[in-house]
Amino acid sequence: MADPIIRVENLVAGYGESVILKDVDFAVERGEILVIVGGSGCGKSTLLKHMIGLNPALGGRVLVRGVDIDQASEDELARVHQSIGVLFQSSALFGSMTLLENVALPLIDFTDLPRDLARELARAKLTMVGLAGYDNHLPSEISGGMKKRAGLARAMALDPVVLFFDEPSAGLDPVTSAELDQLILKINQGLGTTMVIVSHELASIFAIAHRVVMLDKAEQGVIAVGDPRELKDHSPDPRVREFFRRQPRA
Amino acid sequence: MVGPRPAWRRRLSGVQQMTCTQEGFCLAQAAPAPDRLELRLSGRLGLAEFNDLTRGLALALEREGLGALLLDLSGVDYLDSAGALALARLEAQAAQRGVAVEYRGLEAAAQGIKDLLRPEELAKPPLIAPQRQGNPIEILGNSWLSLSRDFYQVVGFLGELLAGGGRALRNPRLVRWGEVFFYMEQVGVNGLPIVGLISFLLGLIMAFMSFLQLQSFGANIYVANLVALAMVKELGPIMTAVLVAGRSGSAFAAEIGTMKVNEEVDALVVMGYDPLVFLALPKVLAAVLMVPLLTLFADLLAITGGLAVGVVGMGLTAQSYINQTLNSINPNDIITSMLKSAVFALLIAGIGCQRGFMVRGGAQAVGQATTSAVVAAMFLIIVADSIFAIVLHYW
Numbered sequence: 001m002a003d004p005i006i007r008v009e010n011l012v013a014g015y016g017e018s019v020i021l022k023d024v025d026f027a028v029e030r031g032e033i034l035v036i037v038g039g040s041g042c043g044k045s046t047l048l049k050h051m052i053g054l055n056p057a058l059g060g061r062v063l064v065r066g067v068d069i070d071q072a073s074e075d076e077l078a079r080v081h082q083s084i085g086v087l088f089q090s091s092a093l094f095g096s097m098t099l100l101e102n103v104a105l106p107l108i109d110f111t112d113l114p115r116d117l118a119r120e121l122a123r124a125k126l127t128m129v130g131l132a133g134y135d136n137h138l139p140s141e142i143s144g145g146m147k148k149r150a151g152l153a154r155a156m157a158l159d160p161v162v163l164f165f166d167e168p169s170a171g172l173d174p175v176t177s178a179e180l181d182q183l184i185l186k187i188n189q190g191l192g193t194t195m196v197i198v199s200h201e202l203a204s205i206f207a208i209a210h211r212v213v214m215l216d217k218a219e220q221g222v223i224a225v226g227d228p229r230e231l232k233d234h235s236p237d238p239r240v241r242e243f244f245r246r247q248p249r250a
Numbered sequence: 251m252v253g254p255r256p257a258w259r260r261r262l263s264g265v266q267q268m269t270c271t272q273e274g275f276c277l278a279q280a281a282p283a284p285d286r287l288e289l290r291l292s293g294r295l296g297l298a299e300f301n302d303l304t305r306g307l308a309l310a311l312e313r314e315g316l317g318a319l320l321l322d323l324s325g326v327d328y329l330d331s332a333g334a335l336a337l338a339r340l341e342a343q344a345a346q347r348g349v350a351v352e353y354r355g356l357e358a359a360a361q362g363i364k365d366l367l368r369p370e371e372l373a374k375p376p377l378i379a380p381q382r383q384g385n386p387i388e389i390l391g392n393s394w395l396s397l398s399r400d401f402y403q404v405v406g407f408l409g410e411l412l413a414g415g416g417r418a419l420r421n422p423r424l425v426r427w428g429e430v431f432f433y434m435e436q437v438g439v440n441g442l443p444i445v446g447l448i449s450f451l452l453g454l455i456m457a458f459m460s461f462l463q464l465q466s467f468g469a470n471i472y473v474a475n476l477v478a479l480a481m482v483k484e485l486g487p488i489m490t491a492v493l494v495a496g497r498s499g500s501a502f503a504a505e506i507g508t509m510k511v512n513e514e515v516d517a518l519v520v521m522g523y524d525p526l527v528f529l530a531l532p533k534v535l536a537a538v539l540m541v542p543l544l545t546l547f548a549d550l551l552a553i554t555g556g557l558a559v560g561v562v563g564m565g566l567t568a569q570s571y572i573n574q575t576l577n578s579i580n581p582n583d584i585i586t587s588m589l590k591s592a593v594f595a596l597l598i599a600g601i602g603c604q605r606g607f608m609v610r611g612g613a614q615a616v617g618q619a620t621t622s623a624v625v626a627a628m629f630l631i632i633v634a635d636s637i638f639a640i641v642l643h644y645w
Contacts, residue, residue: 095612098380113301121300124335124367132371136380140611159297159330190362191330 012059033195038215044198085155091147093139100135125153145176165197274299285317292325295333303336324355407604429532438540449548453555474574477556486549491594495627499602503623506606507616530603541595542588
């Protein structure tokens with residue numbers, strides 16, 4: 001198997017003095033869909049922020065495509081950031097720009113494409129996520145599910161090798177959520193993009209995850225790694241089985 | 251992404267023309283029949299190659315009398331959505347020219363990428379037209395309409411605010427007094443340093459400039475009158491109001507605007523609160539109570555600035571400067587000055603809150619509301635001051 005695209009090595013995650021996760025150690029393989037799961041407040045989003053270089057590690061390190069993102073020079077970090085895409089929980093679309101402008105922004109700024117081709121490519125990205133025709137809409141004029149799709153189109157603008165999703169299904173109805181799952185699968189299969197997803201939506205996890213990394217608040221770290229379908233029935237840890245079976249704590 | 255395939259630069263039989271980019275892809279052309287063209291693509295078809303690829307494919311399509319095009323992708327190592335778009339563009343252009351397109355060596359993965367870009371979806375026109383800049387008359391008309399609407403809304407809001415104030419007067423428990431004291435501190439106490447410094451410097455400058463003129467008439471002592479009258483009657487209330495508009499009016503608009511964006515105002519409504527009484531009234535009350543006191547403070551500091559110039563620069567005694575100042579103003583001037591300030595405060599806080607409640611959308615709308623609150627407050631301060639000037643003159 002090829003080298004993992006992301007390595008998290010003995011990471012201590014948190015903010016300032018406050019440690020949320022300790023000794024987190026796992027790898028993300030090329031082309032896989034890895035879902036980070038766990039109960040509320042266990043540090044899923046914090047771990048994601050460390051993986052994309054928004055939070056500096058309190059200990060250990062995160063290697064994205066072989067680059068230690070805390071030690072990387074500005075140029076290296078910029079290259080890493082251009083090779084990844086992030087769909088934030090709130091979509092984080094720029095409210096003053098139309099959807100087309102949101103998606104075209106990195107294409108215009110970070111490629112040599114002429115403006116008209118960049119805009120055409122941005123339209124294609126919107127088409128890929130099912131938003132054909134919504135070029136001139138502002139983020140405030142579309143629904144939550146459409147915002148997620150538009151955020152995904154922007155995250156995919158530069159055809160990143162890794163896509164990160166922070167709670168992609170949060171706040172979506174089951175049908176929209178299932179459609180987004182399908183879109184994630186299509187992109188993963190079609191473009192071979194590696195996906196790292198933070199979620200606690202069981203239906204989504206079983207539908208899309210190749211592997212999960214499960215975090216626990218009390219343990220302050222990883223308590224299980226593997227196929228969610230396997231873990232549901234065969235994990236030796238009752239906390240893991242309870243989580244995937246949606247059972248109250250014993 | 252299609253997986254890597256070694257040695258893609260293999261020899262192609264029957265090729266008439268072959269072009270390769272620096273590190274990206276090769277495009278080989280062969281024409282087995284006059285109306286038939288074979289394009290063999292190899293290498294990377296990604297974002298970096300998109301520009302060259304679209305140009306190369308468009309050029310190939312311009313061939314005279316072309317009826318059928320075969321695209322051989324068996325040598326392609328990498329295809330992403332940019333490469334797929336280049337192929338989709340080629341298909342659309344070929345369809346326009348009546349050229350049939352056929353693929354060879356299109357792997358399942360590449361087909362998956364192509365399927366994400368359905369031609370009928372790509373051709374869909376925007377559902378709404380882009381916003382265009384109208385002609386000058388249209389812009390003027392729209393500005394006038396927006397100004398009228400704005401005026402109507404401001405008057406309506408101030409009316410509602412006064413009605414809310416009336417309700418609060420009948421039932422003081424409606425007012426959140428803790429919030430009132432908090433905003434009194436924000437507007438008044440925290441504003442003291444900047445209001446004091448600017449007023450002191452203003453008094454100093456005014457005294458110095460007027461001294462330069464009055465000394466040639468031997469009328470130095472009248473510098474005290476000038477500073478006191480100008481500050482108490484006009485500049486004190488206006489300067490304080492402008493500073494409060496910049497500090498607090500904008501803050502009120504941003505705070506309520508952000509609450510609107512986060513649906514906190516909607517939450518208040520469904521919980522049975524009147525957002526106007528809950529959010530706006532404490533701010534307005536605090537401003538109306540504190541701005542007159544700030545104005546008094548500003549007047550005092552400006553007179554102190556004038557006194558400093560009088561004593562240090564003009565050789566006057568502090569006693570004579572203070573006596574001259576007290577002779578030039580009367581209690582009525584001070585009361586009028588404070589009354590004016592209270593009205594200015596009502597306008598500043600009212601417009602700040604109104605602009606906050608008008609926010610629709612996201613961060614940009616909050617920024618616009620903040621700017622608009624300050625600009626509108628300054629405009630209303632000047633209008634109100636003009637009205638005061640006329641009324642007080644004839645009263």
